[in-house]
Amino acid sequence: MxxxxxxxxxxxxxxxxxxxxxxxxxxxxxxxxxxxxxxxxxxxxxxxxxxxxxxxxxxxxxxxxxxxxxxxxxxxxxxxxxxxxxxxxxxxxxxxxxxxxxxxxxxxxxxxxxxxxxxxxxxxxxxxxxxxxxxxxxxxxxxxxxxxxxxRFIPGVLGNGQSAYSDSFAQDLLEYPQYTRPAEYRGMKVPDVLLSGNHQKIAQWRHEQALKRTWLQRPDLLAQAALSSEDQQFLEKLNQPRQK
Structure with a gap:
């Protein structure tokens, strides 16, 4: 370019x-x-x-x-x-x-x-x-x-070409929380699922955390996000404490 x-x-x-x-x-x-x-x-x-x-x-x-x-x-x-x-x-x-x-x-x-x-x-x-x-x-x-x-979207600019497509806002959601070593620091532990090696569960956890983070910090983005029925159910569960 x-x-x-x-x-x-x-x-x-x-x-x-x-x-x-x-x-x-x-x-x-x-x-x-x-x-x-x-x-x-x-x-x-x-x-x-x-x-x-x-x-x-x-x-x-x-x-x-x-x-x-x-x-x-x-x-x-x-x-x-x-x-x-x-x-x-x-x-x-x-x-x-x-x-x-x-x-x-x-x-x-x-x-x-x-x-x-x-x-x-x-x-x-x-x-x-x-x-x-x-x-x-x-x-x-x-x-x-x-x-x-x-x-960031020009091929070859980022070391990992998929990074730009998983960032916050890429799918109308904020990015999920991420962690690196050590597994525990000052009493704060990395979630067990990320240490499990189960890639399917990790992907599910990351998606749910992205939904939760967006719901907490930028709920306006959810109005334009393409949400599945499972996503809707997950958000309804998050909303329940607010309704009490």
Whole structure:
């Protein structure tokens, strides 16, 4: 996958060269290009923002540097691409969207700053995406989060290719609790079923624990989860103490 990031603060993205994403780039599974779109400004002082027409607080990013930067990307690579505008008013980013974006060959992230964008910049985007109902000083950290979550679904990025598909939210459930050595620490023991070697019982325990954890911490997810009749019965048993 090729990823282009348009930003005013390229140094913020140094974290993408660490850990799994750094290794993915070393293995040529991922190519990340950071573009300071200030260099595409026609202004002699390289200004990229101005006051809004009609008045108002703050400064707006101008369309011209973005359009010129995207034109340069298209000239270098004329193939199809998803252009993602980081926007608090956009579609909520989630695990399903990360998996969808991982199927693309080329992503372009438009990171804003200041008070916002000139509305015409939205015409460049195929997607307007938000990471939550709050506002950041810029789109850089949101872009990094989205890239990290998306890259996990690219084959070869994770050591175990199935890891991304068993994480929390992968099946609209939170992940089950996990344990490693030692079997007992400060009086806290690993559940016996995980030490039994019975893979069928372990799988059943993990699924039930995922259901229970979701019921306790994110019950809203259960409304969209594909639940079997056995799952429904298990949840009904969990609900019984609450009804007393």
């Amino acid at each position: 090729k990823i282009d990031i348009l930003t005013l603060f390229p140094n913020m993205f140094q974290a993408l060269n660490e850990s799994m994403l750094g290794k993915a780039q070393e293995k040529n599974l991922l190519q990340i290009n950071i573009c300071d779109f200030r260099q595409y400004s026609n202004d002699k002082h390289h200004h990229v923002d101005d006051t809004p027409y009609g008045g108002g607080a703050g400064m707006l990013l101008q369309p011209q540097p973005f359009y010129r930067a995207v034109d340069a990307i298209n000239q270098d690579d004329a193939g199809p691409k998803r252009v993602i505008l980081l926007d608090p008013a956009g579609q909520r980013f989630d695990q399903q969207l990360a998996q969808e974006l991982a199927q693309e060959q080329h992503l372009v992230f438009l990171c804003g700053h200041y008070e916002g964008f000139d509305y015409r910049i939205e015409q460049l985007a195929t997607d307007r995406v938000s990471i939550g109902d709050f506002v950041l000083t810029g789109g850089e950290m949101a872009a990094m989060m989205m890239i990290d979550a998306t890259a």
